[in-house]
Amino acid sequence: MGATRIPGNITQGSTAKGGIGESTLRPDGTLKVTGEFAYSSDMWHEDMLWGFTLRSPHAHAEIKSIDTSEALAQAGVYAVLTYDDLPTDVKNYGLEIQDTPVLAHGRVRHHGEPVALVAADHPETARRAAAKIKVEYVQLPVVHDEQTALAEDAPLLHPGRDDHHAGHVPHPNVVHRQPIHRGDVAAARARADVIVSGEYVVGMQDQAFLGPESGLAVPAEDGGVDLYIATQWLHSDLRQIAPVLGLPPEKVRMTLSGVGGAFGGREDLSMQIHACLLALRTGKPVKIVYNRFESFFGHVHRHPAKLWYEHGATKDGKLTHMRCRIVLDGGAYASASPAVVGNASSLSVGPYVIDDVEIEAVALYTNNPPCGAMRGFGAVQACFAYEAQMDKLAAELGMDPVEFRRLNAMSQGTLLPTGQVVDSPAPVAELLRRIKAMPLPPERQWETAGESADVRALPGGLSNTTHGEGVVRGVGYAVGIKNVGFSEGFDDYSTARVRLEVVGGEPVAVVHTAMAEVGQGGVTVHAQIARTELGVTQVTIHPADTQVGSAGSTSASRQTYVTGGAVKNTCEAVREKVLELGRARFGSYHPAWATAELLLESGKVVTDGGEVLADLVEVLEGEAIDLELEWRHRPTEAFDLHTGQGNGHVQYSFAAHRAVVEVDTELGLVKVVELACAQDVGRALNPLSVVGQIQGGTTQGLGLAVMEEIVVSKEAKVRNPSFTDYLIPTILDTPTIPVDVLELADEHAPYGLRGIGEAPTLSSTPAVVSAIRAATGLALNRVPVRPEHLTGT
Template sequence: MTPLRTEKNLVKITTDHPHGVGTDAARPDGILKVRGEFAYSSDLWAEDMLWGTALRSPHARARIRSVDVSRALAVPGVHAVLTHEDLPGVKTYGLEIQDQPALAVDQVRHHGEPVALVAADHPETARRAAAAIAVDYEVLEPVCTEEQALDPERYGYVHAPAEYRGKASGNVLHRQRVVSGGGVTDEVRARADVVVRGTYEVGMQDQAFLGPESGLAVPAEDGGVDLYVATQWLHVDRRQMAPVLGLPEERVRITLAGVGGAFGGREDLSMQIHACLLALRTGRPVKVVYGREESFFGHVHRHPARLRYEHGATRDGRLVYVDARIVLDGGAYASSSPAVVGNAASLGVGPYVVPHVSMEALALYTNNPPCGAMRGFGAVQACFAYESQMDRLAAALGTDPVELRRLNAVEEGDALPTGQRIDSPAPVAELLRRVKALPLPPAAGADLREMPGALSNTTHGEGVVRGVGYGVGIKNVGFSEGFDDYSTARVRLEVVGGEPVALVHTAAAEVGQGGVTVHGQIARTELGVERVTIHPADTGVGSAGSTSASRQTYMTGGAVKMACEAVREELFARGRARHGWTHDDLSLAGGKVVSEAGGVLASVADLLGDDAIERTREHHHRPTQPFDPETGQGFGHVQYSFCAHRAVVDVDVELGLVKVVELAAAQDVGRAVNPGAVVGQIHGGSVQGLGLAVMEEVATEGGRVRNPSFTDYLIPTLLDTPPQPVDVLELADPHAPYGLRGAGEAPTLSSTPAIVSAIRAATGLALRRVPVRPEHLTVRRPEED
């Protein structure tokens, strides 16, 4: 869908290359993917290859009394069986806190935790051998709820107290408070004419990428290992892997293989260490490919959350205070929970001016599945709660919910509860105005196929009610809280076949977001060439950071831009030295060096000859600060992005079925480097929010996952995806390359509360939990009255 674009405050780019920045450049991998010819990591193959698999715990919490691998070793075709005793290095790893064992040592802490590994000459042989491993478990009562986790003396410690790392205390993994305006006191509460309170719940969502975890490890002659894998962060994978493998980092080489989606689920390690351990032990290449069930156990999920909010406002709708507590279930291991907590706390009141805030966010260790990064990263859970509160406040005041949001919306120059002032455009009120002004879809006609549930012949339209709802959110971009966020790019300009060609080499993981397209666009824009080759991402170049936090176009795009500029300046220097140019307005276009005053001065091919120019640059965003642990004050985030949604739903109140009729969005992206890809990101993020709103949840019982399949874990299909009009604003951020603003996550925040708001409007129910299920819509409970 072609976006509606607002051409305002655009950053001037170097050239108007037809396939450069600001154009709908085609994806270089697009045709291969459409034809089914793209090589994903699960397609990897090597001569003399073995297959690896893991034996996983059937229990959420248990002590391991013994592990007997003798029967597995006796299976014909088995080449290795490993337990934690075979680990050559340290036993644990982790993104932020090294608390997760590569293989369980003396206990298991979650359902599906890996206990042993097998390498065999056939995948079915490996699975049969793994099943033959005898593990003697002493099953323990798992710690699964907030109440249990906060009372470890009674219910137990997920980790022994001596094992806690970082700021963890008891089963509290991480805590962050935000206090502004002196906090919320009795005196502050007295200033509010209207007060609304609510407790909200968000279920555990899975990233549900279609390409399960997979990779190929190949032992090397130097005693190291080469790993080809689908991941999101090559260098941090290596940093975590090398100590467990007992190798220096330089002998662990990682190359990105084809990635079938990620959304945060590949930011942690899955099969990487296991494949390498087996390859190093057997001396042969080892391939590991998860099935769908194992994939549910093999990666982190979105944190389930319980959120308690109290909002106070004046009679005219001005917010006076927000008092809130956010409790996130981090599961058995830390993963990125500390950063998720930081986001939830610092963004927890939404894109609103609130004079007084008392906020506490914490993540708990439990024996539930580990949770970590997923699109939106802590801000999703908070957005559902604060937007639900804004709807309740509007109802209590008898005012329009959109106008209430616009009245309190932040603007450029406003301070957030962390004390950080927004120093780039923050068009929250304008986004709400625009999305509300978009034409509404027509009412459902006589065609029963337009009704919720009609394709399964469950309704003829009786009991169907329409509702309209809104949501808006704020999301940070890039790594925060003092992290030195940077990305590296190497650019080489040379002549091939008489034509200048740029080679761009980064370690940025292409996970479907379109980085390979954007990097080519930037090189064409800055170097004025048509032919650009993207080198495979690997650890042969400096880190590009993670493909997460909506940061890659900003960070790696910025690094590519800087490297191209360095190459360009060296080319100009050669021309000045050779030809005595004195022009100060040199640029590159169409493979030529041009000047507005002097016209075409030389061809790039002639200037280069048989030589090449190669430059490597690191792009660092401006520094941020850690939040004060007690007040949350600090310049914690480098950039903010904003998106607003309007949802239109039809609800069959008799059957409890919901059809999202339309999901319109308005978003400021600073600069659309690739407008078509930006709209695709907004569409994709919106649909993941739709899934959280009405269908997606990893169901657990006593810590055990009950639905590890796409039969029982439901995700939106084409039939569930409505038309999605998009209004794209481009208000440049003066601190960012090209003025761009990270775009991938913000739509995931606001789509969920907008859809639930529309369902509330149709049904009159409070609906304080997502996903909304049919039984929530057909049975009125006392608390809904």
């Protein structure tokens, strides 16, 4: 036994190298920079076929007939499938409501809906064969907004629906409605010295993850199928896939491939069932890879929204009341709409103290593209509106907009409109103080720089449209609140399997979860947690698959909290087993085995005083400790359907932004000069990754502010399904993003951490628009802001 002594009074993990709190590097980094990392579109199998999806050219139509004979006759084609070929009675799928047809049955409800599938020996053969499928459509009238959807004679998207929301909605074309009432709005309104109202519009944003929907389905000898796929939640996919295929879940073996981003767009199924159907039909491996055009039709988008808000305040700047109505366009199928309604309504007041509120949020069924999860999930739309309202109120009161917000900021102990107490730090005022205190970038750099003035830093950039003429600066602020984890009573658990064994004379931990690593760095954090909890250096992250229990979704900012929590929990249980084993083997040699608090540090069992009792290698002695455990955060409850009351949320995440913009008022071009963010992260498990998440989320918010929108015509047709016409920020559009990270621990969460991925996407958008308003004096109640909104042309 070694005589090494670690300094006294240590706690578990305090001496761990590469443990939590360090900016350890990604375990998949090397593979990702050499091009070897295997994404779902990189899968290849000998003898594989290519699948292709024929989609509806219409937003709403009856299918009179489908003739596949010519397609089937084409050389190189192995299968053509339509609704009639589905093998079981289960023909639909869906996250919460199973209303989405695997293949259209007699009717298409949105532009791009899948109608038929082709498998062929070359992708071009499959495309050409699909073009030979003759589908006879009779177009139907579309509903595309609240007025048309709720008209008395409106065509119903899902006549005879019997889902669990059907009974309480005011119209069958309303997916879900959530009112929230608290306090006495009439009385509070009477106390207001100023009242401001406004109607706000948020366009349809796309996740625009770069790795397209793709995967490889390989038929197995046992009649099952192996699916290699990019998703956000393997087990949710499995639950929806297996019944359609008519296979027991254990015969649909799913392995996560490399995922090229997600941002909510991979919560719903895309090509998963289609690839499996083709593989099972042909007996050959089938690969499906969407191109960018198809990807715009292949996943749900962020709900476009119309939001009406009224706020009142006393002349000393205290908010009196809020009334709002939020209408979200869910498109043709439910997807995550009900949960988005829950978020939009329960977070509609923002991070402010308002006791008297009347709130209503609804999601509609229309013939527009289906909308569901995207980073920020209902809270993004609300934040744009309430932050515009805060600026309006401050202006009306003649107050500084930041001071006005600070005066009304929520803090620990504040009641949400749902009656839930915010029982962890809510440093809203502090975040605002910090963001305002950050130094501002120099003004009119093109004048001070003289000859070396760089046109690339001006609005219009390399287009060389201005050298400063007509350019004005504006500064804007915003702050937001996002819930973390699945809410409203959902059993939001995760599972982690941890195996500790000696390999090559060294203790090694293997962490196995089904968590979808989509780029967020969960794999990095899991290794850090295992090092901290088990005092080992070597950690292997097992590929994510369905051979281990569900990890829940990589969404709702929840994975570090919930699967991180699960890894921590299993590691703790493994540690206990190690100590039990040690006591059994060596307990008689040293009294500390029985009396001291024992830790695992640097591959040894030590006392909290730092005395080494045994090497882990000796304790394990060739034995492996292998545990798989589920872990849950505090339970939540549903919101009351009439009052909206209920402890619906687990945790909250707060971020604040300050935007500095320069606007060429003559051409309507906006240059975001700087977009600073301050965010409370509870505890930064990996500071480098935390900052990366904040900067990435901030940039997506910038995109929504000034460029990103899926344009849908009145006929409910998508007009811009390409990166030529749907613009996401380039490196030239994106400013410097200084980040101030605050760490106030949430005592209810593992290590005090807070889910962080979404909050920065909320306040970024309203901060940018606030800055443009400050620069131009325009009202700007719609995002994205386009040049014509600024020039009035």
